[in-house]
Amino acid sequence: MSEASEGWRPVPRARTYELVVEQIEEQILAGTLRVGDRLPGERELAARLQVSRAAVREAMRTLEAQGVVRAGVGSGPEAGTVVSALPSEALTRLLRLHVALANFPVSDVVEARVLLERATAALAAAHATPEALAALDEPLAAMATAAAADRHLYNDLDTAFHIAIAEAGGNRLFADMTIAIREAMRLPILRDLERLDDRAWADVPRELTAQHRAIRAAIAAGQEQEAARLIDEHIRAARRLLSPKEPPEEA
Amino acid sequence: MSEASEGWRPVPRARTYELVVEQIEEQILAGTLRVGDRLPGERELAARLQVSRAAVREAMRTLEAQGVVRAGVGSGPEAGTVVSALPSEALTRLLRLHVALANFPVSDVVEARVLLERATAALAAAHATPEALAALDEPLAAMATAAAADRHLYNDLDTAFHIAIAEAGGNRLFADMTIAIREAMRLPILRDLERLDDRAWADVPRELTAQHRAIRAAIAAGQEQEAARLIDEHIRAARRLLSPKEPPEEA
Numbered sequence: 001m002s003e004a005s006e007g008w009r010p011v012p013r014a015r016t017y018e019l020v021v022e023q024i025e026e027q028i029l030a031g032t033l034r035v036g037d038r039l040p041g042e043r044e045l046a047a048r049l050q051v052s053r054a055a056v057r058e059a060m061r062t063l064e065a066q067g068v069v070r071a072g073v074g075s076g077p078e079a080g081t082v083v084s085a086l087p088s089e090a091l092t093r094l095l096r097l098h099v100a101l102a103n104f105p106v107s108d109v110v111e112a113r114v115l116l117e118r119a120t121a122a123l124a125a126a127h128a129t130p131e132a133l134a135a136l137d138e139p140l141a142a143m144a145t146a147a148a149a150d151r152h153l154y155n156d157l158d159t160a161f162h163i164a165i166a167e168a169g170g171n172r173l174f175a176d177m178t179i180a181i182r183e184a185m186r187l188p189i190l191r192d193l194e195r196l197d198d199r200a201w202a203d204v205p206r207e208l209t210a211q212h213r214a215i216r217a218a219i220a221a222g223q224e225q226e227a228a229r230l231i232d233e234h235i236r237a238a239r240r241l242l243s244p245k246e247p248p249e250e251a
Numbered sequence: 252m253s254e255a256s257e258g259w260r261p262v263p264r265a266r267t268y269e270l271v272v273e274q275i276e277e278q279i280l281a282g283t284l285r286v287g288d289r290l291p292g293e294r295e296l297a298a299r300l301q302v303s304r305a306a307v308r309e310a311m312r313t314l315e316a317q318g319v320v321r322a323g324v325g326s327g328p329e330a331g332t333v334v335s336a337l338p339s340e341a342l343t344r345l346l347r348l349h350v351a352l353a354n355f356p357v358s359d360v361v362e363a364r365v366l367l368e369r370a371t372a373a374l375a376a377a378h379a380t381p382e383a384l385a386a387l388d389e390p391l392a393a394m395a396t397a398a399a400a401d402r403h404l405y406n407d408l409d410t411a412f413h414i415a416i417a418e419a420g421g422n423r424l425f426a427d428m429t430i431a432i433r434e435a436m437r438l439p440i441l442r443d444l445e446r447l448d449d450r451a452w453a454d455v456p457r458e459l460t461a462q463h464r465a466i467r468a469a470i471a472a473g474q475e476q477e478a479a480r481l482i483d484e485h486i487r488a489a490r491r492l493l494s495p496k497e498p499p500e501e502a
Contacts, residue, residue: 025344025348029438031438061312065272065316065317066317083352085352086349086353094341094342094345097337100282101335101337102424103336104423108422108424111425112425171363181424
């Protein structure tokens with residue numbers, strides 16, 4: 001047996017608090033810990049898991065930062081750390097970071113967005129209530145006013161329109177994923193918008209508005225296939241309009 | 252002006268380290284911090300942000316626990332905290348927790364899964380390489396052996412088959428989302444499997460295997476529509492097979 005030194009790499013060490021986090025997550029996934037359940041106190045948890053109280057505290061802070069638990073206040077029956085429902089924002093936030101950091105090809109993100117929004121537009125056509133349609137009309141009306149003035153605001157309203165479609169479909173989980181991807185595109189789209197010179201920008205809102213209105217009409221008419229087809233075309237057309245050719249590498 | 256006491260609620264306080272986390276995330280989303288970039292040291296960051304070093308340390312631990320940064324070791328040019336690419340597992344993990352905690356109706360999760368897997372099966376039919384097809388065959392062959400013996404193993408192999416389809420489509424972001432939802436279903440599906448009595452179980456693997464093979468064939472033949480249709484039917488059929496009626500509320 002050789003003892004060549006180059007073969008040796010440090011063993012990755014999971015830190016104690018990470019193991020505590022893992023145990024709690026496993027119990028959540030197994031369904032033995034549910035939303036609203038109170039965790040044992042720091043001292044008791046440390047004793048049961050045979051780890052230091054510092055490790056338990058660290059684990060609780062990590063889970064709290066992620067929205068998985070909520071620290072209680074005071075010392076009565078309301079005290080202690082409680083398992084809480086992860087807010088949709090926690091998912092949206094991580095998906096945005098994931099898209100920003102993972103360096104997916106932009107075309108992959110656009111295709112993922114097309115696939116998700118095709119499905120959410122069809123769901124919206126099948127399920128939209130009058131209230132949900134009104135929620136579509138709000139950003140549409142505001143975009144007509146904002147278009148000339150403010151690209152940043154226009155982009156926010158455009159995001160709001162696509163989010164309203166996802167909400168109108170009535171499937172919360174699917175809406176969360178669609179919203180996360182659209183949110184992840186907010187900044188890259190804004191950069192595209194800002195890169196356009198004023199002459200190029202002059203035509204953009206008119207074309208996008210016509211597309212938005214057609215999508216809204218198909219959803220209101222309950223035309224699932226048509227709504228899916230139109231939003232697919234719209235996302236690809238907007239991309240061609242905003243980045244006619246891929247920008248050069250950033251300086 | 253009345254001074255009714257019941258109108259007063261504690262102002263929600265963002266803790267300092269959360270504000271530090273937020274600033275770093277904003278820079279990542281804005282693209283000014285990229286994967287591989289080194290953050291300023293604890294002392295410098297504390298001075299720039301005008302917060303305590305403890306708050307910076309806490310923020311770093313939180314970001315590290317989420318896989319957004321990696322702590323450096325030593326004190327040379329390699330030291331310091333570096334922005335790291337979020338692993339796909341971080342996303343999968345959070346989406347699983349989200350599904351477990353958010354208490355979505357199971358039907359919403361199933362519909363989201365159908366929509367995602369329809370799209371990934373179509374992508375797989377369009378893009379699968381010989382290697383990707385071989386990766387489908389591995390869990391299929393193993394399921395044939397495992398079926399009779401072990402429902403837990405069968406469920407793992409079934410998960411692996413669906414993940415291999417998502418991987419075969421070649422869109423990493425979309426695959427990550429599909430995998431996360433399928434992973435989130437691993438435990439509920441296992442519970443369904445374990446609930447079946449032996450007689451009911453006897454028929455299940457044969458039916459599922461026939462469906463799996465048909466999906467594999469459509470993908471190999473490049474039939475996008477057919478692959479989407481078959482996986483849609485398969486997911487719904489499996490659900491009927493495994494939970495013929497919704498289980499009663501858990502005791």
